[in-house]
Amino acid sequence: MSPSSxxxxxxxxxxxxxxxxxxxxxxGPARRRRTDGRRWAPLGFxxxxxxxxxxxxxxxxCYALYESLYKLHRSGLGLAPPSEVFTGLSNYTxxxxxxxxxxxxxxxxxxxxxxxxxxxxxxxxxxxxxxxxRTPFKRFFRLGFFLPYAIxxxxxxxMWSFLYQPDVSPIAxxxxxxxxxxxxxxxxxxxxxxxxxLTWGWTGYNMIVIHSALKAIPGEFTEAAELDGCTxxxxxxxxxxxxxxxxxxxxxxxxxxxxxxxxxxxVIMKAVAPNLAGDxxxxxxxxxxxxxxxxxxxxxxxxxxxxxxxxLSFGFMRFVNKRGGAQ
Amino acid sequence: xxxxxxxxxxxxxxxxxxxxxxxxxxxxGSAEQASGPVTVEFWGWAPGYEKSVELFNAAxxxxxxxxxxxxxxxxxxxxxxLNAVKAGNAPCLGSVGFETLPTFAAAGALQDxxxxxxxxxxxxxxxxxxxxxxxGRTFGLPVDIAxxxxxxxxxxxxxxxxxxxxxxxxxxAADAAIIHAADPNAYIGYFGNDAYNFAGLAWQAxxxxxxxxxxxxxxxxxxxxxxxVTAFWQDLIDRKLVKTVPSFxxxxxxxxxxxxxxxxxxxxxxxxxxxxxxxxxxxxxxxAPMPVWDAAAPATGNxxxxxxAVLKGCKHVKEAVEFAHWFGTDQASVSNxxxxxxxxxxxxxxxxxxxxxxxxxxxxxxxxxxxxxxSAGRVDTGFRWGPVMTKTSGVxxxxxxxxxxGGLGLDAALAETQAQTVAExxxxxxxxx
Numbered sequence: 050m051s052p053s054s055x056x057x058x059x060x061x062x063x064x065x066x067x068x069x070x071x072x073x074x075x076x077g078p079a080r081r082r083r084t085d086g087r088r089w090a091p092l093g094f095x096x097x098x099x100x101x102x103x104x105x106x107x108x109x110x111c112y113a114l115y116e117s118l119y120k121l122h123r124s125g126l127g128l129a130p131p132s133e134v135f136t137g138l139s140n141y142t143x144x145x146x147x148x149x150x151x152x153x154x155x156x157x158x159x160x161x162x163x164x165x166x167x168x169x170x171x172x173x174x175x176x177x178x179x180x181x182x183r184t185p186f187k188r189f190f191r192l193g194f195f196l197p198y199a200i201x202x203x204x205x206x207x208m209w210s211f212l213y214q215p216d217v218s219p220i221a222x223x224x225x226x227x228x229x230x231x232x233x234x235x236x237x238x239x240x241x242x243x244x245x246x247l248t249w250g251w252t253g254y255n256m257i258v259i260h261s262a263l264k265a266i267p268g269e270f271t272e273a274a275e276l277d278g279c280t281x282x283x284x285x286x287x288x289x290x291x292x293x294x295x296x297x298x299x300x301x302x303x304x305x306x307x308x309x310x311x312x313x314x315x316v317i318m319k320a321v322a323p324n325l326a327g328d329x330x331x332x333x334x335x336x337x338x339x340x341x342x343x344x345x346x347x348x349x350x351x352x353x354x355x356x357x358x359x360x361l362s363f364g365f366m367r368f369v370n371k372r373g374g375a376q
Numbered sequence: 377x378x379x380x381x382x383x384x385x386x387x388x389x390x391x392x393x394x395x396x397x398x399x400x401x402x403x404x405g406s407a408e409q410a411s412g413p414v415t416v417e418f419w420g421w422a423p424g425y426e427k428s429v430e431l432f433n434a435a436x437x438x439x440x441x442x443x444x445x446x447x448x449x450x451x452x453x454x455x456x457x458l459n460a461v462k463a464g465n466a467p468c469l470g471s472v473g474f475e476t477l478p479t480f481a482a483a484g485a486l487q488d489x490x491x492x493x494x495x496x497x498x499x500x501x502x503x504x505x506x507x508x509x510x511x512g513r514t515f516g517l518p519v520d521i522a523x524x525x526x527x528x529x530x531x532x533x534x535x536x537x538x539x540x541x542x543x544x545x546x547x548x549a550a551d552a553a554i555i556h557a558a559d560p561n562a563y564i565g566y567f568g569n570d571a572y573n574f575a576g577l578a579w580q581a582x583x584x585x586x587x588x589x590x591x592x593x594x595x596x597x598x599x600x601x602x603x604x605v606t607a608f609w610q611d612l613i614d615r616k617l618v619k620t621v622p623s624f625x626x627x628x629x630x631x632x633x634x635x636x637x638x639x640x641x642x643x644x645x646x647x648x649x650x651x652x653x654x655x656x657x658x659x660x661x662x663x664a665p666m667p668v669w670d671a672a673a674p675a676t677g678n679x680x681x682x683x684x685a686v687l688k689g690c691k692h693v694k695e696a697v698e699f700a701h702w703f704g705t706d707q708a709s710v711s712n713x714x715x716x717x718x719x720x721x722x723x724x725x726x727x728x729x730x731x732x733x734x735x736x737x738x739x740x741x742x743x744x745x746x747x748x749x750x751s752a753g754r755v756d757t758g759f760r761w762g763p764v765m766t767k768t769s770g771v772x773x774x775x776x777x778x779x780x781x782g783g784l785g786l787d788a789a790l791a792e793t794q795a796q797t798v799a800e801x802x803x804x805x806x807x808x809x
Contacts (some may be wrong), residue, residue: 124593130484323777
C-alpha cells in the first residue's frame with residue numbers, strides 16, 4: 050500500500066465522522082504516526098540507492114583521495130613489509146612531473162577535439178536524414194547505423210586492428226595498389242586510427258539519441274514551418290536542430306567523458322601497433338601503476354583524471370548555458 | 377533540463393563502479409585448515425599443477441596441500457597474491473615467475489625460507505636457485521627454466537646456400553645479409569617487442585641489469601654488455617636485414633608460414649607455440665644452439681621459468697619448502713609437468729627425464745630437447761631481476777616497439793627504461809646505490 054493511499058483514507062475517515070470530538074482524539078495520534086511514516090517513506094525508498102551510491106561511488110572516491118596522499122616507505126631492499134607515510138601532495142607533483150602522463154591527457158583532449166565534433170556532426174546528419182519524410186528504407190538504415198554499437202567494443206577493436214595491421218590489412222593493401230602507402234599503426238596515424246574506431250562504434254548510438262529527440266518535436270512546429278515555406282535543410286537548421294539542442298549537449302558531455310576514459314581501443318590496438326606506448330591514455334597510465342603494485346600513484350592519476358573530466362564536462366555545460374542564455 | 381545529463385552521467389558512473397565492485401568481490405578468501413595433517417595452501421595457474429599436487433598428497437599423509445587455480449600472474453594473479461598478503465590471508469606458496477620474485481620480495485610479500493631450502497640447493501641449475509632469492513636470502517624453489525635456442529627453417533637456409541645454422545652472432549649477421557640479398561622479401565629473423573626475449577639476449581651477453589650492494593639496489597639497464605646487444609640489433613634494423621614485427625603477432629606467423637621470416641631466437645616454451653602457429657610448414661624446422669658472442673666461451677640466455685615462492689605469513693615454511701622441492705624434482709611430478717604443463721625442468725635430475733628424449737616430427741624428427749639441455753648448461757649465472765619488473769618490462773617493450781618502427785634508437789630505449797625504472801623505484805621508496 051502506498052503512503053498516499055493511507056493518507057487519503059485517513060482523511061476520508063475524518064471527513065465522514067459524525068462526531069468530530071471523539072474521532073479527533075482517536076485519530077490524532079494515529080494520524081501523527083502516519084505522517085511520521087510518510088516523512089520517512091521516501092528515505093526508505095532512497096536507501097537502496099543511497100547505500101549503493103555510498104559504497105560504490107563515494108567511498109571509492111574518498112579512498113582514492115586518501116591513498117593519493119600517502120606513499121610507501123621501505124628500508125634497505127624493502128624485504129620487510131613497507132609502511133605508509135603521509136606525504137601531502139607529493140604524489141601529485143610526481144604525477145604532474147611525469148611527462149608521459151601529462152602527454153596522455155593532452156593526447157585524449159586533442160583526439161576528442163577532432164573526433165567528438167566529427168562524430169556528433171555525422172550522427173546529427175544521419176538522424177536528420179532518418180527524420181526526413183521522404184527517406185526510403187528508414188528502418189533498415191536505422192538498424193544498420195546502430196549495429197556497430199551493438200557489437201561489443203572489444204570485438205570491434207579486434208576487427209579494426211586486423212584491418213590496420215600493415216601486413217594483413219586489406220585496406221592498406223588496396224591503397225597500396227593505387228600507389229598510396231599508408232601505415233595505420235605508425236605514430237602519426239595512431240590517433241586517427243583510434244578516432245576512427247570510436248567514430249565507427251559510437252556514431253550510431255548518438256544518432257539514435259538525437260533521432261529520438263527529433264521524433265519528440267511536435268508535428269505542429271514542423272507543419273507551421275513548412276506552411277511558411279521553410280523546408281528541407283532550412284527546416285532542419287532553423288527548427289529541428291535548435292529543438293534537439295538538449296540532446297546534442299547530452300551526447301557531447303557523454304562523449305567528453307567517454308573520450309577521457311579511452312582504454313579498450315588503444316589497448317587492443319597495441320597488439321598490432323607495438324609503438325603505441327603502454328601509457329598512451331590516462332587510464333592506461335593509472336592501470337600501469339596498479340600493475341606495478343603502486344596503488345598510491347594509481348590513485349593519484351585517477352583523481353587527476355576525474356578532475357580533468359569534471360572541468361571539461363562542467364566547463365562545456367557552462368559554456369553552452371551561457372550561449373543558451375544569450376539567445 | 378540542464379541537470380538531466382548529469383543525473384544520467386552519475387547513474388552511468390555509479391553502475392560502472394558497481395560492476396567493478398562486484399568483480400572485486402568475486403574472489404573468495406582462503407580455505408580454513410582442518411586439524412590433523414599440516415595444511416599448505418598453494419596458488420598457481422598452469423595446467424597440470426593440480427595433478428602433481430594430488431600425487432604429492434597421496435604420498436605424504438603428514439602434509440595436505442590444497443591447490444587453488446587463480447588467474448595467470450600477469451593477468452591479475454600476482455595482484456591477487458599481493459593483495460592477499462596485505463590482507464593477511466595469503467596462501468603459503470605461490471607460483472611466482474623468476475622475473476617477478478624480486479618485486480614480491482621488495483614489497484615485503486615473501487617469507488624467508490633460506491634455512492629450509494639450503495639443503496636442496498645443489499639439485500637445481502645454480503642460477504635458477506639463485507634467482508629464487510634476493511641478496512643471499514632464499515624465498516622458494518624453482519620449478520622450470522626456459523633456455524633459449526635458434527629455431528630455424530632448415531629447408532630454406534639450405535635453399536639460400538647456408539649449410540649450417542649460424543654459431544655466432546657475427547655469422548648470424550652475415551647469413552642475414554646473404555638471405556636478404558638472395559630474396560629481398562626474405563629475412564633471417566625478426567626484431568620483436570617482447571621485453572623478456574630481449575632480456576634473454578642481454579642476459580646471454582653478460583648484462584647485469586639489477587643487483588644488490590649491501591642494503592641498496594643497483595640498476596644498470598644500459599651497461600656495456602647490453603650496449604653490445606643493442607648495437608648489434610640496431611645495425612640489423614638499420615640495414616633492414618631483419619623484419620620488425622610485434623612478437624607473437626599474426627604478422628609474425630604469417631611471415632614464418634610464408635617463408636619470409638626464417639628463424640626465431642626463443643625459449644624452449646616457444647617450440648610448441650610455433651608448431652601450432654605454422655602447422656603447414658611441419659617437418660621443415662629445426663633447432664640449433666643459440667648463436668653466441670664468443671665461440672671459445674659459449675654462453676646462452678634464458679627467457680622464463682618460475683619458482684614456487686613462500687609468501688609472507690606462511691606458518692609452515694618447512695613443509696611448504698618440502699612440498700616445493702618434491703613438486704620440482706620428483707620423477708612422477710616432473711613427468712606430469714613436462715607432459716601436461718609443457719615445462720622444462722629446473723632440477724638437474726629433471727633434464728634426464730625420458731619425456732625429454734622424444735623426437736619431434738614438426739622439427740623433422742629432431743630430439744630438440746638435447747639442444748636445450750646443452751643451452752641450459754651454458755646459461756650465464758650472473759643475471760638478476762629487479763624489483764619493479766612490471767614497469768621495467770612495460771617501458772622496455774614500448775621502447776623496443778618504437779625502435780622497431782624506427783621512431784627511437786635502441787640505445788635511447790634502454791636509457792629511457794633505465795630512467796623510468798629508477799624513477800619508479802624511488803616513488804616506491806626503495807634505495808638505489
